[in-house]
Amino acid sequence: MAEVVLDGVSKRFGHTQAVAELRLRVADGEFLVLLGPTGAGKTTTLRLVAGLEAPDAGRVRMGDRDITAEPPSARDVAFVFQQYSLYPHLSVFDNLSLQLRSPARRLPEDQVRTRVVEIARLLHLEEKLDNRATELSGGQMQRVAIGRALVRRPSIYLMDEPLSSLDAKLRAEMRVELKRIQRELGATILYVTHDQTEAMTMASRIGVLEQGHLVQLGSPREIYEDPVNIHVATRLGSPSVNLVPRGLFPSLQAPETTVTIGVRTEHVRIRKSTTWDRAVGTKEETEGPNGSAVGRIRWVEHLGSQSHLHVTIANTEVVTLADPHSALAVGDEVEIEMLAPLFFDARGDRVGRS
Amino acid sequence: MAEIRVENLHKAFAQFVAVRDSSFTVRDGDFFCLLGPSGCGKTTTLRMIAGLELPTSGRILLGGEDVTFKQASQRDIAFVFQLFALYPHMNVRANISYPLRCQGTPRDEVARRVEETAKILRITHLLDRSVSGLSSGDRQRVALGRAIVREPLAFMLDEPLGALDAEFRELMCGELRALHDRLKATTVYVTHDQLEAMSMADTIALMNNGVVEQLGPPQEIYDRPASMFAADFIGSPPMNLIPFRGRVAPGDKSVRLGEAAVAVPEAREGTEETELALGARPEHVRLTLDSPLRASVLDTEYLGTTQIVTLTTAQGTTLKARVASGIAARPGDQIGLAFRTEKLSLFHKASGRALRSALHEEAARG
Numbered sequence: 271m272a273e274v275v276l277d278g279v280s281k282r283f284g285h286t287q288a289v290a291e292l293r294l295r296v297a298d299g300e301f302l303v304l305l306g307p308t309g310a311g312k313t314t315t316l317r318l319v320a321g322l323e324a325p326d327a328g329r330v331r332m333g334d335r336d337i338t339a340e341p342p343s344a345r346d347v348a349f350v351f352q353q354y355s356l357y358p359h360l361s362v363f364d365n366l367s368l369q370l371r372s373p374a375r376r377l378p379e380d381q382v383r384t385r386v387v388e389i390a391r392l393l394h395l396e397e398k399l400d401n402r403a404t405e406l407s408g409g410q411m412q413r414v415a416i417g418r419a420l421v422r423r424p425s426i427y428l429m430d431e432p433l434s435s436l437d438a439k440l441r442a443e444m445r446v447e448l449k450r451i452q453r454e455l456g457a458t459i460l461y462v463t464h465d466q467t468e469a470m471t472m473a474s475r476i477g478v479l480e481q482g483h484l485v486q487l488g489s490p491r492e493i494y495e496d497p498v499n500i501h502v503a504t505r506l507g508s509p510s511v512n513l514v515p516r517g518l519f520p521s522l523q524a525p526e527t528t529v530t531i532g533v534r535t536e537h538v539r540i541r542k543s544t545t546w547d548r549a550v551g552t553k554e555e556t557e558g559p560n561g562s563a564v565g566r567i568r569w570v571e572h573l574g575s576q577s578h579l580h581v582t583i584a585n586t587e588v589v590t591l592a593d594p595h596s597a598l599a600v601g602d603e604v605e606i607e608m609l610a611p612l613f614f615d616a617r618g619d620r621v622g623r624s
Numbered sequence: 625m626a627e628i629r630v631e632n633l634h635k636a637f638a639q640f641v642a643v644r645d646s647s648f649t650v651r652d653g654d655f656f657c658l659l660g661p662s663g664c665g666k667t668t669t670l671r672m673i674a675g676l677e678l679p680t681s682g683r684i685l686l687g688g689e690d691v692t693f694k695q696a697s698q699r700d701i702a703f704v705f706q707l708f709a710l711y712p713h714m715n716v717r718a719n720i721s722y723p724l725r726c727q728g729t730p731r732d733e734v735a736r737r738v739e740e741t742a743k744i745l746r747i748t749h750l751l752d753r754s755v756s757g758l759s760s761g762d763r764q765r766v767a768l769g770r771a772i773v774r775e776p777l778a779f780m781l782d783e784p785l786g787a788l789d790a791e792f793r794e795l796m797c798g799e800l801r802a803l804h805d806r807l808k809a810t811t812v813y814v815t816h817d818q819l820e821a822m823s824m825a826d827t828i829a830l831m832n833n834g835v836v837e838q839l840g841p842p843q844e845i846y847d848r849p850a851s852m853f854a855a856d857f858i859g860s861p862p863m864n865l866i867p868f869r870g871r872v873a874p875g876d877k878s879v880r881l882g883e884a885a886v887a888v889p890e891a892r893e894g895t896e897e898t899e900l901a902l903g904a905r906p907e908h909v910r911l912t913l914d915s916p917l918r919a920s921v922l923d924t925e926y927l928g929t930t931q932i933v934t935l936t937t938a939q940g941t942t943l944k945a946r947v948a949s950g951i952a953a954r955p956g957d958q959i960g961l962a963f964r965t966e967k968l969s970l971f972h973k974a975s976g977r978a979l980r981s982a983l984h985e986e987a988a989r990g
Contacts, residue, residue: 438817442861446923446934453955471925471932491949494928507928536929569801571823574846574859575907575946578823580798591929594843 272333272425273298274319274460279328281314288314290482291328296426296460297474301452304462305469305505306479312462315479316428319460321345332425343374348424352431354415356403363399366390366417389420392451409440413447420451429461433468445471466506470494478502500618503532509578511612512538512588522561524613525622532612538590540579543603562607567600581606626687626777626810627652628673633682635668642668644834645682650778650827653808655801657821660831661857666814667782669831673812674780675699687777702776706783708767710755716742717751720769741773744806761792768803778810785820797823818858822846830854846905848983849969852976855903861932861944864904865971868939871897872970872979879970882939884916887965889982895972903969903978906932909945911953915960919943921953935961 274296281289289311296302304312317323319330321342329338337345356365366386370377377385390396393413398406403414412432419427433441433448449472452459463469469476470490477487478501486498490506497503503511511532516524519531543564558564565583570592577592581604588606592598613621628650635643643665650656658666671677673684675696684692691699702723710719717738724734742748745765750758755766764784771779784800785793801824804811815821821828822842830838830845830853838850849855855863868881873894878885879902886902911933919935922942931949936942943961953959970979 438819438860445925449923467927470927490926494926534929569805571801572842572846573819573822574843575905577843594847 272458274426274458275329275331276315276319277329277331279315279318279325279330281311281318281323281325287482289318289325292482292484294477294484294487296458298458299456301449301457301459301461301472301474302477303469303473303475304460304477304479305464305466306462307464309481310479311482312464312479313430314482316349316430316460316462319345319426320347320349320428346425348419348422348427350416350419350427350429350432352434354412354432354435356411356414356418358402358404360403361399362390362395362401362403362406362414365403365414366399366421369418369422385421389417392420392454393417393447408436409444412436412440412444416448416451420455420457426458426460429459431463431465432461434463434465441468448472466508470506476506478505496623497612498620498623500530500532500614503612503614507534509535509589511535513614514583514586514588518583518586519561519563519608520557522608522611524611527615527621528613529616530614530618531608532614533588533608533610535578535589535591537609537611538588539607539609540581540590540592540598540604542598543605558605560607562605564603564605567598567602567604570598570600579604627685628656628778628810628812629683629685630669630673631683631685633669633672633684634680635665635672635677636680641834643672643679646831646834646836647682648829648836648839650810650812652810655804655811655813655824655826657825657828658812658814658831659816659818659821659825659828659857660837661816664831665834666816666831670780670782670812670814673778674701674703676703700777701780702771702774702778703780704767704771704782704784706786708764708784710763710766710770712756715752715754716747716758716766716769719755719766720751720773723770723774737773737775738769741769744772744803745769761796764796768800772803772807776809778812781811781813783815784813786815786817793820800824819860822858830857832857847967848978849903850978852901852903852971852973852978855969855971855978859905861906861946863969864906864909864941864943865901866904866937866941866943867899867901867973869897870900871895872900881917886917886963886968888968888970889966891970892980892982892984895979899973900979901971901973903971904943904963905967906944906946908964908967909943909947910962910964911945911947911951912960912962915962917961919959919961921955921957921959923955924953935959937961 276292276294279289279292304315306312318325329336363386367382370382390399395413398410433444445468473490476490476493478485480501486493486502494506511534513530513532516528516531563583565581567579568582569580571578577594579590579592581588615621631647633643633646658669660666668677672679675694683690720741721734721738742751747765750762785796797820825842828842828845829836832853838845838854845854846858852865870879872891874891876891878887919937921933922936923934925932926949930946933945933947933953972979
């Protein structure tokens with residue numbers, strides 16, 4: 271294992287700047303997740319590290335070696351793709367051992383066996399070693415695909431949305447598995463995904479990418495609690511952070527340049543309105559006591575462990591969490607108070623960030 | 625709009641029984657979800673209601689009228705499929721108006737209803753666009769438009785969001801529910817995604833192996849699963865099921881898990897000594913220092929407000945707890961477990977059935 275450094279790497283395809291002056295250091299033994307929507311430059315970044323693309327500018331280093339000009343085969347990386355292409359006519363054992371037996375490595379057969387069995391145990395595939403690849407479930411196939419990368423012990427594993435073709439239940443299991451394996455092997459992983467849950471639950475650090483730029487880099491908690499802009503704030507958190515115009519909460523203390531207020535669903539305090547005699551939900555009349563705003567519950571979404579209350583304030587909808595057995599119901603008039611508001615200016619950047 | 629009643633519906637394909645003696649009522653204006661894993665019979669049930677499949681036995685009543693042997697075209701039901709087949713050579717307006725034009729509806733009425741439908745779906749600006757250039761979400765809206773424009777007695781939706789990506793699916797869930805609130809149309813919705821069903825449905829019929837395992841409002845099924853299948857299928861992560869051997873007598877207020885006594889809702893029925901399972905939702909598991917029920921932390925998953933802690937008990941059962949993300953737990957930590965007593969379920973392992981307890985009386989009180 272070794273650290274991998276991207277030093278001001280850029281890559282352009284025609285008119286599209288896929289990756290722009292990316293500076294990133296993946297520390298030895300770190301699970302770094304690049305999070306971003308389609309087209310953010312996640313996959314291009316992986317391909318630049320793998321050597322499947324050549325950068326227009328910048329250097330790629332592995333340990334103290336500059337590998338920018340090295341071909342993929344010389345780079346000592348292992349790539350796991352979204353589509354696990356296993357050899358259907360081969361057994362699990364053969365699928366796992368194929369790369370170790372390649373002429374370039376020519377590992378002695380007993381070492382091949384030792385390594386394959388060890389990785390199979392790690393992936394809970396020991397009993398499946400003699401099965402054909404086609405006789406496996408989707409989750410098992412994906413584990414074989416990951417295993418094929420693991421047997422090689424490269425300096426870094428590059429993973430491109432490896433769980434996204436699995437169903438929800440399996441994906442949840444594999445998240446835990448993958449993190450366990452990473453920990454046990456002390457592996458260095460650069461992992462890209464558009465799935466915030468994967469990023470939040472597995473990453474040592476998350477890098478949020480937006481149109482080729484690295485917008486924020488930090489631990490999941492740092493990024494969740496202290497986003498640098500609206501884009502990052504909306505990337506993490508489910509349900510998504512509430513964004514309301516500043517004018518909706520006129521008496522709330524906020525920095526002067528604030529245009530938008532963001533508040534996480536768990537930081538919205540809600541109670542039945544005490545201002546019964548007023549016309550509410552209109553554009554003019556949203557102000558409630560103590561910096562709160564008055565609105566009406568449009569919909570209660572039951573999710574089992576908790577409920578989401580969708581509250582309409584003027585033309586804006588705010589989502590809050592409630593106990594599933596809360597007495598609040600559709601049509602109720604409520605006061606909304608923000609406990610830990612995030613303030614954003616006209617460009618969407620955080621203001622008043624401590 | 626109308627009520628749909630399904631009585632002893634049965635469907636066999638040769639040796640294979642797809643739907644086994646199912647009975648339920650979809651109330652007028654209800655958003656009703658048929659939920660279950662692949663092969664549970666949910667789509668077959670939907671297709672029988674729509675008239676695309678004939679039942680082997682049983683009856684289907686639509687607005688009081690027996691439609692069991694009526695053709696699909698005579699049932700006044702609109703069907704939306706997962707793979708929304710739009711006519712690629714027609715624009716959005718022509719696609720939406722197609723069912724009306726087929727019925728020979730007067731032109732000015734067609735125009736009016738298409739405009740109205742487009743307004744409901746907020747796609748007025750797309751009416752003259754070709755469907756081939758649309759995003760998948762807009763295509764799905766057009767497919768819905770083609771169903772809405774007919775003003776049918778009921779809507780049948782077969783995994784209409786299955787082909788969309790996750791982020792978009794969440795958005796469309798909210799949109800579909802808001803649409804339902806505006807139209808108040810009786811809707812039967814098929815999905816295998818429990819979160820979709822939980823967030824949208826008024827009533828869920830949870831199916832398994834051709835049988836309706838449990839029928840009720842989402843929160844009711846979540847809080848009081850009637851079987852281990854329901855406990856496991858609903859909720860993410862699902863309910864923890866902790867196996868143990870024991871006996872239960874009516875009036876019991878605790879069970880023994882190994883050395884530890886765990887308080888449970890007062891039992892209303894008993895069993896001989898047998899294999900049982902204690903059911904606890906992840907948010908009803910607490911981490912404490914001094915409980916005799918010991919476990920070690922395998923992993924933690926940070927989710928923002930909360931975290932999921934994966935634990936393994938001394939008996940080797942893996943559990944998940946949902947706790948505040950401020951609580952420090954690290955892999956390898958040895959801790960104690962406690963539960964929120966009034967929320968616990970007990971299951972008879974062989975039959976999978978929940979044992980009746982005070983938990984179920986809370987239901988009767990509402």
